[in-house]
Amino acid sequence: MIISFFLTSLFILTQPLELIKSSTSKVAESSGIYWFDNTLYIIGDSGQLGQLQDNGSFSKKRLDFEDSEGIYVDAEFIYVVEERSRKVILLERNSMKPIAEHQLQFFGRMNRGFEGITFNPISQDFLLVTEENPCQLVTLDSDFQNPVYIDLPIPEASDITFHNNFIWILSDVESKIYKFSSTDFRLLDEWETKIINAEGLTFTDENLIIVSDNLEKLYYYEIPK
């Protein structure tokens, strides 16, 4: 792992991202975002769930979460990951009612648990990422079973998403976005962000979006090549 980290530092040059615009997230302590069906879903630490339509309309609902850090959305469900209690909560997408919860295991520090969740449509696996100590990628099958823990060659992560057949991981402390292979989880590239407390990232058809927790702002970037 140390050798991998060293080689990565040598051969990957950090590139800047091109900022297009920024706006307020309107969700307290925004910690996770996911864009689906022309809607940007924004989850806050204490359970606020905002929906920002591409046409600009916005709605917000308060849900009963403890420490919601990551979000993924598909046609049926909203998946929210709880950091402290190591859970994935499934909400029915239209009604937003909780319908299932999956208890996962991670033995790291309480506030250094799961930071993000996404889905790999190729392998049909859910992917979660832990914050640090250790920073791990966790793969789970579509029933949230058979977890596999993979140490990542990065020190810290704050969100994960899947886009264009790659895994993208955001790091708040390192102020970087990392691009990983979705097959063998090799680190392929990285970009520098200049955002305080970057806690969530997602892709639309045109943009890469990052949300800042403390500043409660959305930053829209050109999609890196």
Place this chain on the structure above:
Amino acid sequence: MRFLNKVFFRLLTVGFFFIISSTPLSAQYTLNKGYDNIEIRGSVTSLFKHRWYPDSAEYSIEKQHKNLMRLKDARIRLKGSSMKSKFKYELHLDFANLANNSNQPEVPLLDGYVTYCGPLDVTLGYTKLPFSRESMTPIIYSPWLKRSMIVDEGQSRRDVGIHLEKGFLSDKINVYASYVNGLPEISKQQDDSLGYELVTRIDLAYPTKMKYRAVDLSRSHIPVVSIGSSMRRSHKGQIYDADDETIFNGVDGVKQSISGDLAIMYKGFSVLVERHHIRYSLDEIALSLEQQDQLANYPHLDFVFPSFPFTYMIGDDVVTPDFYSQGMVYQLTFFAKKYNSVLSLRYDWANINFHTDKNYLVTMEGPNGELLYPTRMPYEDGKKEKTIALAYNYRFNNHLSVLKFQLSRTIFDGFDNFGSNYDYSSRPKMIEIRLGLQYIIG
């Protein structure tokens, strides 16, 4: 006492290993049961300390017993939450305090509290008091092995009582209030002195909240600024020394303090400036005429009234002037991420327990005008120290396992008016190195 401490220590040790060994995986640190979560964490810090006095080889030899290796921290912390974090709690113990047999062992408890997190966070129990950014920054998040003198010796830093906390605007504004005993004992069943201590603090940060950290580990891309102010007040009926005899948890009268702090973090640099001012206003004592007649022969009444060290008489009047402690801290820290290193420079000064009553010296004059106690209680001189220090940290990982080195140069002056009456102006300047390893478990 030592036997009880040993028994307590062993029970805690056995209990800890029972918890560890009864869990499914011996390596785990966080346990979950529904929405009940508990985290096991700890730290071990041992250090080497060496002092010398470049202007006095004799003094260096005299003080060589101060040079030693020391177990600074052997801490275990259980921290958890339940009911979706409606309740949070912490039990934080330091076995290094128990293992201290050379003097009276210190209290092993660092934190023991339960918090109800509602519209207002309400904490009951023993924990850190909300004053001073440096005090509220855990030492494991500081590049130093020892805090500045005014924070370390100025006032008590922990107490038992009720603690309120409320954050506004995503914690950019935080308001704190603690209503505590103001006593050195944690579990005292009676307080003869009556009266509590109120501690309040407000801090404002912009453009985002600032945690209580001394190092800008995330190398903020924009400057983050925080200003804070704290006030403390108590009115007691007795003097209560803290564990160090120069600190007063409470005095027979009113103890008030105000402090302010400014912190800035930007691109790995962090700046901290703090100012502390403490005033002790002793209650006037009522003496009968007979008592006054008897005591008129004593020019220094502190031998008669040890709780009133500043009491003196002018004619028939008993005078109890206020006394003070003051101090400042300036600290500049830089995180060199590429080298896993932290460099910090600190300058601090403190003047502990001085008074400003010029009449006091007049009272000390003898019949021929000479000073009866010329080295005692001079105007505006308490125990004074000025220290300039440099710290270097090498961070082995992101988990706060750190090699810490600090080099300091201290100039002494003034008088320890409440302990040994030591004349610090006679002490040569001191150079001290501390080298320690801080290892975080968990």
